[in-house]
Amino acid sequence: MFDIGVNLTSSQFAKDRDEIVKRAQAAGVAGMLITGTNLHESQQAQQLAQRYSHCWSTAGVHPHDSSGWTAETAQSIRALAATPQVVAMGECGLDFNRNFSTPQEQEYAFNAQLALAAELNMPVFLHCRDAHERFLALLDPWLDRLPGAVLHCFTGSAQEATEYAQRGLYLGITGWVCDERRGQALREVVPLIPAERLLIETDAPYLLPRDLKPKPASRRNEPAWLAHILATVAGLRGEDPYWLGAVTDQNVKRLFGIDFLT
Ligand SMILES: [Zn+2]
Incomplete structure (x- = not known):
């Protein structure tokens, strides 16, 4: 397991x-x-993955933390992604349930992380809540350039599960x-x-x-x-x-x- x-x-x-x-x-x-859900936690997650055997980590910025995304964040995430512990980009995506960051900020940070994952040929670790339509609209153009994707904590409908499975998402x-x-x-x-x-x-x-x-x-x-x-x-x-x-x-x-x- x-x-x-x-x-x-x-x-x-x-x-x-x-x-x-x-x-x-x-x-x-x-x-x-x-x-990893923001830059600081992604750095901590990588250190923990180094400390404990059989642990790996993700590096990325959660939709809640998207307002903090900058070009410097991208550079730091890129550096983390080069370490052997980091095996996926994320947690990234959209969360229109609570909008701790504005939808515009969320979409910007999500798109930037999809681009980075494609460039680095890394799978993505995704979060989506109350944003299914926009989520797919942003994700679809990148899918054939990504080696894989998982939508974590899936709680959607049968229809949504089918749409994700058709796209090869885990x-x-x-x-x-x-x-x-x-x-x-x-x-x-x-x-x-x-x-x-x-x-x-x-x-x-x-x-x-x-x-x-x-x-x-x-x-x-x-x-x-x-x-x-x-x-x-x-x-x-x-x-x-x-x-x-x-x-x-x-x-x-x-x-x-x-x-x-x-
Ligand atoms: Zn999540």
Whole structure:
């Protein structure tokens, strides 16, 4: 199992980061991709990926942080991308739900990162919320120049899943799928995603699966819960979790061009 979305730079992990990584390994997580969401965190993510074995990182600027994107940011991201730990550009994309940066700023930073990924021949790690139409309009011109793309934390409709799958995008599924109430629509979509396009992630420390038993004392999510998400996804699809874990591991290796023991 490989967790493609861990916000290990989060201050929520400041006190026990080593323990979190150890617990994940003990729970069968063979590798992790540490998410970078702005320049500073991308630098931290790269350093953590250097420190922990079987960890890699992304470098990029999240839509929320897009207002800070400058030509200097692009230069610093380019430098990070040259290190062996950084295997994807992102997290980048559009989030019109909260608009912490204006839509114009988001579109500018997203486009700049797509161009940079194409230039460096790197896959992209994408975020999209309430922006499906504009997201595809910006992404489409770049797709045949990118070696791959994953839309992380996918919670869209069956129609959207089909549109992404047709374009060869990978879809990251989080513990959102474990919520029988709010996650109901996603639970119906998950069986429709082709296995060779599926990836799994915790998005820790966010999105603690709601159906863990017994309920953990803390609401903080951690990568050790990845097996629970994999089991839930496999159950919804009527597949064996070990088989699906092996398939998603192969997907990780293919998309990010990395190798790890499974
Ligand atoms: Zn995201």
